[in-house]
Amino acid sequence: MIRFVGFLVLLTLFMGAVPASAQLSANLGALEGDNARGYLSPLPNALSSTMNSAVFRTGDVPKMKPRLTVGVELMGALFGDKDRTYTPVIPGYANTVAAPTVVGSTESVALPGPGGFVLYHPGGLDIGEFLIAVPQVTVGSVFGTQAVGRWISVDLGDSDLGKLELLGLGAQHSISQYFPRLPVALALGVFYQTLKIGDGLLDTKSTHVDVTGSRKFSFLQPYAAVGFDSFKMSARYDYTAGESDETISVDFDRKTNAHLTIGVLADLPVVKFHAELNAAATTGAAVGLALGF
Amino acid sequence: MHARSWLQPLALVLIASVAGSGCLLIPEVQKKTIDLAAGASTTIEFPVSGTIQSGTLDKTVDLTDLDLATVLSDAGIDVSNVKDVKLAGVEYRVSAADPVPSRQVQINDITIQVGTQAAQKLVASSFTDDVSSVYGFKLAPIDVASSAAVGEINGLLDNLLDNLKGGAPLNTSLRCTMSAASIPANASMDFTLELRLKVSVVGTMEVTVVE
Numbered sequence: 001m002i003r004f005v006g007f008l009v010l011l012t013l014f015m016g017a018v019p020a021s022a023q024l025s026a027n028l029g030a031l032e033g034d035n036a037r038g039y040l041s042p043l044p045n046a047l048s049s050t051m052n053s054a055v056f057r058t059g060d061v062p063k064m065k066p067r068l069t070v071g072v073e074l075m076g077a078l079f080g081d082k083d084r085t086y087t088p089v090i091p092g093y094a095n096t097v098a099a100p101t102v103v104g105s106t107e108s109v110a111l112p113g114p115g116g117f118v119l120y121h122p123g124g125l126d127i128g129e130f131l132i133a134v135p136q137v138t139v140g141s142v143f144g145t146q147a148v149g150r151w152i153s154v155d156l157g158d159s160d161l162g163k164l165e166l167l168g169l170g171a172q173h174s175i176s177q178y179f180p181r182l183p184v185a186l187a188l189g190v191f192y193q194t195l196k197i198g199d200g201l202l203d204t205k206s207t208h209v210d211v212t213g214s215r216k217f218s219f220l221q222p223y224a225a226v227g228f229d230s231f232k233m234s235a236r237y238d239y240t241a242g243e244s245d246e247t248i249s250v251d252f253d254r255k256t257n258a259h260l261t262i263g264v265l266a267d268l269p270v271v272k273f274h275a276e277l278n279a280a281a282t283t284g285a286a287v288g289l290a291l292g293f
Numbered sequence: 294m295h296a297r298s299w300l301q302p303l304a305l306v307l308i309a310s311v312a313g314s315g316c317l318l319i320p321e322v323q324k325k326t327i328d329l330a331a332g333a334s335t336t337i338e339f340p341v342s343g344t345i346q347s348g349t350l351d352k353t354v355d356l357t358d359l360d361l362a363t364v365l366s367d368a369g370i371d372v373s374n375v376k377d378v379k380l381a382g383v384e385y386r387v388s389a390a391d392p393v394p395s396r397q398v399q400i401n402d403i404t405i406q407v408g409t410q411a412a413q414k415l416v417a418s419s420f421t422d423d424v425s426s427v428y429g430f431k432l433a434p435i436d437v438a439s440s441a442a443v444g445e446i447n448g449l450l451d452n453l454l455d456n457l458k459g460g461a462p463l464n465t466s467l468r469c470t471m472s473a474a475s476i477p478a479n480a481s482m483d484f485t486l487e488l489r490l491k492v493s494v495v496g497t498m499e500v501t502v503v504e
Contacts, residue, residue, distance in 0.1 A: 108328035113435075115443050118493060119382075119493045120494070122328060126325060
């Protein structure tokens with residue numbers, strides 16, 4: 001068990017969600033509000049998709065039965081080509097250019113302005129996917145209800161990875177207990193999460209609601225879920241290109257989208273492994289490994 | 294077909310799909326060299342007290358005022374990794390208002406001169422604005438003719454960068470002159486006009502990312 005916990009700690013350090021937050025903060029410092037919004041534009045969809053994946057992996061919530069699993073979930077989403085550039089707008093500059101977003105090319109782009117002015121736009125991190133790993137606990141079940149929580153807080157000091165804190169709490173309630181003749185086990189789940197990167201650099205809140213259906217075939221349990229995600233993100237950074245530093249806050253519009261999941265759970269006596277595909281704000285995948293009963 | 298006979302292949306397909314999504318879910322730590330951009334600015338103050346005459350709006354400015362070393366340090370860019378530094382804009386504002394309402398200043402042109410023997414080069418021309426109230430920086434009207442002046446300033450920025458790198462000291466100062474008139478004409482004015490030179494700098498930095 002100790003080895004397993006050690007593995008979890010190691011794995012949760014692989015937080016792709018925090019790609020060099022120190023560098024991110026520095027690059028944002030050269031961008032005014034609307035352009036910072038463009039630079040960060042791929043993140044809301046990717047964060048929404050990954051954070052809201054791998055929350056519930058069964059519709060089978062017993063009416064009254066001890067259940068405790070501790071594990072780690074690894075969720076990822078792919079970025080598309082359209083996520084790699086945006087078009088910055090600079091007052092007084094008639095020209096436009098496709099500048100890299102935070103996930104785009106590492107090369108900066110020079111925007112030529114009137115009279116020979118040049119304004120440089122920072123490069124991105126050149127990443128094609130977005131990963132979050134987080135420990136998750138499921139506890140149940142009482143009156144057909146089980147609680148799910150995930151939490152991680154890592155402070156990697158002055159390193160490029162920076163500070164990250166993710167907290168998620170939710171519950172799943174059995175629907176099939178009221179309809180015993182249903183061919184599949186059904187449960188309604190609600191999950192709320194916050195993710196903070198850096199000291200206020202990125203602040204996100206998300207809510208996931210779904211109905212998960214599953215059916216046992218020996219130790220294998222295929223599952224599917226239909227639901228929706230609601231996601232809100234804001235960024236706060238020091239704008240350093242002016243005469244004096246000023247703190248700029250950028251609020252992104254709330255995103256609400258459908259979330260479809262198909263997956264399979266290998267429900268062994270102690271070890272639980274699952275893999276799933278998600279069609280949400282972006283397409284993604286997740287795997288999870290847990291120990292428990 | 295019996296459920297269990299198709300379920301196992303289906304499960305394998307699903308797991309393979311997850312694992313094969315562009316090698317998604319296999320975290321990899323990578324060192325990358327990434328272009329960082331930063332901005333800096335220096336402001337030239339032109340206090341006006343009395344009538345505007347030739348030489349009233351005339352200042353020498355040293356681009357060391359940009360404090361490029363601090364800008365680079367704050368952005369995490371080592372001076373040896375700077376790729377380029379360029380002038381990105383010229384703006385103006387009134388920072389202290391004339392107490393008499395409806396006073397204006399007409400700027401005929403803004404020129405710069407690098408070296409006492411060099412010709413003055415046009416930066417911006419022909420604009421009129423209120424000086425009876427304080428306002429934020431506005432873009433100075435720049436046209437194609439200003440490219441020579443912009444080139445001169447970019448040359449000074451290159452000098453500034455060379456100086457930071459420890460080279461032999463090179464000139465980083467310029468003379469900035471505004472040809473202007475008050476509205477109403479020959480009125481005794483009391484205001485402060487500021488001109489801001491904005492600079493864009495780009496350099497590289499090595500970062501660690503996980504994907």
